[in-house]
Amino acid sequence: MEKQSPFVSGGSLRCRDIRARQGEGLGEVTTPEHRNRTRGLTAVQVRNAGPGKHHDGTGAGLFLRVDPTGGRFWVQRLTIRGKRREIGLGSYPLISLAEARQAALDNKRIARLGRDPLAELRRARETLTFAEAAEAYMASKLEEFRNEKHRRQWRATLDTYAIPIIGTAPVRALEVAD
Incomplete structure (x- = not known):
């Protein structure tokens, strides 16, 4: 039988x-957990993720940390010179899934060369000039204006009065009086 x-x-x-x-x-x-680790997260999974850690599974150590309050943050876990480090890559939706993956891959390449990606990021921030910071700010701010005339006025004001005087100065060295 x-x-x-x-x-x-x-x-x-x-x-x-x-x-x-x-x-x-x-x-x-x-099991759904195993599928996420082998295929990677999708945009829908990122948007609907509940509290906890959600690993991307692309091999770069990237995961999404979701707080109980709903805050979503991209974090990368790397081993740098024998030490495990967690590097914050930014919050979602300010940093998209594709941007977080690209940043994680860049950091992994830097770590493989024996350098510290976090230290390099800090050095880059210290050397940021006023002109670079103003350009980055204007790229996002100018989109808010509907009128082309206002966009030109904003750019002209910075180009005429601020950038020639303090454009090459490091942002960290500037004071309110400057």
């Missing part, structure tokens, strides 16, 4: 049926 399989209705119990239900030997494991 053959045993009835709990997995296959009306059929006999075979090892192949058990493995198929467990996902063994088929190239894919059926």
Whole structure:
């Protein structure tokens, strides 16, 4: 008398049926957590993620940390010169999934060369000039203006009065009086 399989209705119990239900030997494991780690997060999963850590699975150590209050932050875990470090990459939706992946890959390349990506980021921030900061600010601010005349006025004011005087000064060295 053959045993009835709990997995296959009306059929006999075979090892192949058990493995198929467990996902063994088929190239894919059926648990959702494992799928995320092997395929990577999707934009929908990022938007709908609940509190906790959600690993991207692309191999760069990227994960999304979701606070109980709903705040979403991209974090990368790297080993730099033998020490495990977590590097904050920014918040979602300010930093998209694609941007976070690119930043994580860049950091991983830097770490493989034996350098510290966090230290390099700090050095870059220290050397940021007023002209560079003003250009980055204007790129986002000018989009708010509907009128082309106002865009030109804003740019002309900075180009005429501020950038010639303090444009090359490091942002960290500037005071309110400047």
